[in-house]
Amino acid sequence: MTKVHPTAIVDAAAKLGEDVEIGPFCIVGPDVTLEARVRLLSHVVVDGVTTIGEDTVVHAFSALGGPPQHLGYKGERTQLVIGPRNTIREQVTMNTGTASGRGVTTIGADGFFMAEAHVAHDCTVGDNVVLAKGATLGGHVDVGNFVFVGGLAAIHQFSRVGRYSFIGGLAAVTKDVIPYGSVWGNHAHLEGLNLVGLKRRGFSRETINALRAAYRLMFADEGTFQERLDDVVETYSATPEVMEIVDFIRADGNRPLCLPEREV
Structure with a gap:
């Protein structure tokens, strides 16, 4: 046929x-x-x-x-x-x-x-x-499952993009993007979590709330990043999605990470 x-x-x-x-x-x-x-x-x-x-x-x-x-x-x-x-x-x-x-x-x-x-x-x-x-x-480039890459966005060689993340249109991504993250800009910075995508994919309210709380702790101003990461592990070790972000970050310490912009 x-x-x-x-x-x-x-x-x-x-x-x-x-x-x-x-x-x-x-x-x-x-x-x-x-x-x-x-x-x-x-x-x-x-x-x-x-x-x-x-x-x-x-x-x-x-x-x-x-x-x-x-x-x-x-x-x-x-x-x-x-x-x-x-x-x-x-x-x-x-x-x-x-x-x-x-x-x-x-x-x-x-x-x-x-x-x-x-x-x-x-x-x-x-x-x-x-x-x-x-x-x-x-x-x-490594791109996880259920990632959305917006129009005319470009992801730099050797970058990692975690599952369920969102890359905004026209973004220039030169650093790794955590799972469930949402980034845009030139160069791209972390804007938060991909909440729209998580809701569309049926993640529970409890999981989304845990991700949001862990995100706030992970990228807070207090302490070092390693200290905050350890705090996230101690508090949210029972939430697989949070631990996926932690494992993603720890998997390649030589790669720079997309971070939130700090207010000047």
């Missing part, structure tokens, strides 16, 4: 699952795997060692699996793996990994990548992530 438009160019070595649809003027390379019911609508280029998960829809002029935009890349066989049920809109670009990095760029399931979004080499993007129009991930 696979349908390939007569104007499309599909390498004979490409692996096509059941009920795949390839529209007009698409190009599919020899190391590409399109799983069941993938749809390439038109003018889509899928190259490199690339796998696109089942039920993913790719819109016109997207380029997936191109080589990493990295001066050290020497043609190594690296990969792009896209999970199931993603929607990839017009002119989205996603590159393969680098040999000096992970070797693979990974996209989770059920994502929505709006027009002109870009995912660079060696990124790891979780499930249910939204990249609004023009949003950009630099190389080696």
Whole structure:
């Protein structure tokens, strides 16, 4: 039941699952795997060692699996793996990994990548992530599940973005974003918690209240940051979401963290 438009160019070595649809003027390379019911609508280029998960829809002029935009890349066989049920809109670009990095760029399931979004080499993007129009991930960025990245926002290479966080439109993010956080600005600073997103995702009032109280304690003016972090652990160790923030902060002490702006 696979349908390939007569104007499309599909390498004979490409692996096509059941009920795949390839529209007009698409190009599919020899190391590409399109799983069941993938749809390439038109003018889509899928190259490199690339796998696109089942039920993913790719819109016109997207380029997936191109080589990493990295001066050290020497043609190594690296990969792009896209999970199931993603929607990839017009002119989205996603590159393969680098040999000096992970070797693979990974996209989770059920994502929505709006027009002109870009995912660079060696990124790891979780499930249910939204990249609004023009949003950009630099190389080696880790994005957790249920993150929303606003239009034209850019996330600096090697940054980490925790689960359920919100990146405001036009934000320039050069530091790590805690889980459940909400950041915006140039450069981005922490504005609080992503309360709208937490409510939409069904977090309980008790959990949200605990997160808010822990946030206030963590970013208070009194004491050192390490002292406040220890106080949060002592007070909220029974709240997994709070401890997720603490673990996120402690996981990489070499990375700078998006913090609230201090009033002058």
